[in-house]
Amino acid sequence: MAILLGLDIGDTxxxxxxxxxxxxxxxxxxxxxxxxxxxxxxVISDLISIHEVxxxxxxxxxxxxxSLGAQAEKVQKFAKRLEHAxxxxxxxxxxxxxxxxxxxxxxxLNKDTREQKGLIDEVAAVLILKDYLNSNQxxxxxASVENG
Numbered sequence: 001m002a003i004l005l006g007l008d009i010g011d012t013x014x015x016x017x018x019x020x021x022x023x024x025x026x027x028x029x030x031x032x033x034x035x036x037x038x039x040x041x042x043v044i045s046d047l048i049s050i051h052e053v054x055x056x057x058x059x060x061x062x063x064x065x066x067s068l069g070a071q072a073e074k075v076q077k078f079a080k081r082l083e084h085a086x087x088x089x090x091x092x093x094x095x096x097x098x099x100x101x102x103x104x105x106x107x108x109l110n111k112d113t114r115e116q117k118g119l120i121d122e123v124a125a126v127l128i129l130k131d132y133l134n135s136n137q138x139x140x141x142x143a144s145v146e147n148g
Contacts, residue, residue, distance in 0.1 A: 002054030005029075005047060006129030008095065008121050009058060009075050014040065015121025017129045018051055023136075026129035028122035037078075041085040048086055055088055059095030059128035091132070098127040 006026060008015035014032040019025065029047070034040055048056065058079050061071045068076075076092075083090050102123035 003052055004055050004057055004129060004132070005044075005051065005053040006057045006093075006125045006132070007044070007059065008098065008124040008128055009078055010034075010121060011074070013121045014044070015123070015125035016044075016047065017122065017125035018053070019129055019133060023133055026126045026133060028119075028126050031119070031121045037081065040078075041082055044082060045085050048088060053088060056082070056086070056090045057093050057129055057132045058082075058090060059098060059124065060092040062094050062096055064096065093128050093132040093135075095124070095128050095131075098124040098131075102127060 002023065003021055004019040004023065004026075006015075006017035006019070008017075012034055014034060016029040016032060017026050018029045020027070029051075032040065032043055044056075047053070058075060060075055061069070063069050063072075079090055079092070099120060102120045105123055
């Protein structure tokens with residue numbers, strides 16, 4: 001399995017998570033405060049190089065009805081720019097409910113609102129990456145392969 005980088009892209013911050021080399025676990029890496037497009041792309045590109053990332057997983061905020069709204073279009077536009085700045089493939093992962101789930105996790109850890117601001121994006125990135133890893137393990141597992 002390859003090392004994967006998970007991104008939760010927002011207007012103000014980008015939550016970043018990373019997988020282990022086995023593709024079993026996802027861990028928070030950092031929260032990037034957005035500066036401008038060029039700086040954001042350079043920082044992510046540097047993280048990919050430093051951590052020897054082989055694939056980037058970006059959370060795509062799909063609406064409850066399955067449509068792509070304005071925020072999803074912003075994320076796709078950013079992903080297209082990132083694609084031209086890096087040499088590894090990018091995939092999208094449905095990120096519905098990850099921010100709410102991240103907020104709930106942090107509340108359960110008694111993190112106050114100020115502490116939550118930076119952590120929510122990292123935790124959301126971990127959840128995006130975990131969902132991706134889980135969905136790919138199901139596809140690759142022997143139980144999901146038809147005998148024939």
